[in-house]
Amino acid sequence: MIELEGLTKRYGEKVAVNNLTFSVRPGIVTGFLGPNGAGKSTTMRMMLGLDRPTAGDVRIDGQHYDHLKDPLKYIGALLDAQAMHGGRSAFNHLLCLAQSNGIPRARVHEVLDTVGLTTVARKKAKGFSLGMGQRLGIAGALLGDPRILMFDEPVNGLDPEGIHWIRNLMKSLAVQGRTVFVSSHLMSEMALTADHLVVIGQGRLLADTSMADFIQQNSRSYVRIRSPQRERLLDVLQGSGITVVRTGSGALEVDDGKPEHIGELAAQHQIVLHELSPQQASLEEAFMQLTAESVEYHAHTDAPGPQISSTPPSPPSPPSPSPAPQWGGDWKKA
Numbered sequence: 001m002i003e004l005e006g007l008t009k010r011y012g013e014k015v016a017v018n019n020l021t022f023s024v025r026p027g028i029v030t031g032f033l034g035p036n037g038a039g040k041s042t043t044m045r046m047m048l049g050l051d052r053p054t055a056g057d058v059r060i061d062g063q064h065y066d067h068l069k070d071p072l073k074y075i076g077a078l079l080d081a082q083a084m085h086g087g088r089s090a091f092n093h094l095l096c097l098a099q100s101n102g103i104p105r106a107r108v109h110e111v112l113d114t115v116g117l118t119t120v121a122r123k124k125a126k127g128f129s130l131g132m133g134q135r136l137g138i139a140g141a142l143l144g145d146p147r148i149l150m151f152d153e154p155v156n157g158l159d160p161e162g163i164h165w166i167r168n169l170m171k172s173l174a175v176q177g178r179t180v181f182v183s184s185h186l187m188s189e190m191a192l193t194a195d196h197l198v199v200i201g202q203g204r205l206l207a208d209t210s211m212a213d214f215i216q217q218n219s220r221s222y223v224r225i226r227s228p229q230r231e232r233l234l235d236v237l238q239g240s241g242i243t244v245v246r247t248g249s250g251a252l253e254v255d256d257g258k259p260e261h262i263g264e265l266a267a268q269h270q271i272v273l274h275e276l277s278p279q280q281a282s283l284e285e286a287f288m289q290l291t292a293e294s295v296e297y298h299a300h301t302d303a304p305g306p307q308i309s310s311t312p313p314s315p316p317s318p319p320s321p322s323p324a325p326q327w328g329g330d331w332k333k334a
Contacts (some may be wrong), residue, residue, distance in 0.1 A: 001026060001179055002047060002075075002148060006056035009042050009203075016042045018203035019056065024181045026147070031175045031194030032183040033287060035295045039203040040183050041079070048077055060148060072101040072144030078151045081137030086126030090117055090136050093125055094143060103144055111139040116165075128155030131321075138166065148179040154295030155189055167193050187284035201291045211283070214223055216291045223257040226250065226275035233271050240265060251275070 002024040009017040017039040024030045034040050045051040047058050060068060060075050068074050084093050094108045102183060112118050115135040120128075134157045141149055151170070155163045170193055174180045184190050190197075197214045199207040202229035207214055222245075227233045234252060237244050242262070243255040254262060259276050266273050281289075 001061060002057070002060075002181060003059045004043075004047075005058070007043065007046060007053055007058055008055040009039070009046060009051060010054045010084070010207060016204055017046070017053075017306065020203070020205055021056075022198050022205060024148075024179055024198070025196070027174060027177040028195040029170050029180045029182060029193055030198060031190045032064065032181060032198050032200075033190065034200040034206075035291050037202075038200045038291075038315045040200065041152065043200070044077075044150060044183065046077060047150065048075070048079070049255045050079075070103075070144070071098065071238050072103065072146060073146070074143035074146055075148040075150065076144055076146040077149070077153060078134075078137045078141045080152075081130075081134045084125050084133070087124060089122045089124055091121040092138075094139060097140055097143055101144055107143060107145070111142045114142060115139045128314050131159060131162055132214065134158055135171040138169075140193065146178075146206045149181070150172060151180075151182045153184055154182060155186060155238075156182065175281070187282070187287060192229040199287070199290060201293075201295075206290055214290075215283060218286035221256060221278070221280050223254045223259050223262060224253045224275060224277050224279050225254065225262060225273065227266070227271055229251075229271050232269070233266060233273075236265055236269050236271065237262070253279075 004020050004022055007017055007020040008015070020039075020043060032040055032044075042051060046053050047060070047065070058064075063074075065071060065075070066129070088096070090112065091108060094111065095105065097103070097106065098108055109118075109121075112121050114200060115138050117132065117135055117139065120132065122167055125133065128136065134154070134288065139150070141151065149170075151166075154166050154170070158166060167189065170180050172275050174195070182190075182193065191211070194211055196210055197207060198205070199214070207218075209217070225233065230250065230252065234244055234246075237254070242257060245255070247253060259278050263273065266276075
């Protein structure tokens with residue numbers, strides 16, 4: 001388990017992390033979300049003792065990271081897959097980590113096989129593609145067979161097969177009772193992977209809840225209905241005390257309605273339905289809704305274009321005649 005209590009980090013006047021308190025529990029995949037500049041990377045660095053908190057505390061299985069003996073056996077982390085000596089082979093990179101933490105040499109072969117790098121184990125890391133480097137970083141996190149794993153953008157550079165593999169790997173690690181903490185900007189991937197979410201914005205905690213509750217609390221849920229007898233259906237629903245919203249597409253929408261009840265009403269009045277579907281926002285929509293006021297870096301889609309004047313341009317002036325050459329003086333030097 002990872003426990004944060006009032007964790008704060010200041011850089012001069014800038015508060016990067018502001019009084020964060022939450023726990024990352026075993027047995028589930030916990031997603032860590034926030035806009036750029038929210039403080040996610042700083043928080044993860046403080047968890048691993050790479051940055052010292054200005055205030056507050058963080059413990060790994062009840063201990064500070066710098067008090068852990070052979071820390072790779074407690075917690076494995078992928079923060080920067082490119083943080084490796086490019087002149088070393090994949091095998092030797094992992095072997096150095098293993099020897100510094102009392103991990104048997106045989107374990108290096110095991111994790112290389114797990115991440116699919118056995119055939120390139122003796123090749124230098126500087127020649128690896130982004131995806132291969134990512135797999136090597138994941139191998140380093142798995143090396144100590146730790147009870148806690150932290151991944152920052154684990155699918156970066158992976159192909160579809162690799163994305164599917166790491167998603168299932170994280171889920172299987174959680175099923176084994178391990179603590180899995182993953183940060184990513186890919187909402188579609190997080191929605192398929194995480195069971196629980198911790199969301200921060202401008203260094204402050206915005207949410208600490210289950211995936212289902214997060215989406216429900218930060219989005220609109222409704223039932224969409226389409227019928228060739230729209231006006232009659234509208235009268236029936238309104239007559240039953242149901243608030244209905246018309247849409248420009250011809251559909252009707254009922255906020256927080258029950259599809260079963262609406263379907264039964266339609267059947268009782270012999271109204272044909274072409275669609276009766278509950279609608280729920282995506283994780284991305286719920287995230288955007290919650291963090292709208294916490295986004296620090298705003299991009300704009302409207303790029304400045306050329307200024308067009310309504311006044312027609314004047315015709316070009318005729319070129320001035322070239323001055324006659326001046327002979328004399330130093331002409332002989334030419």
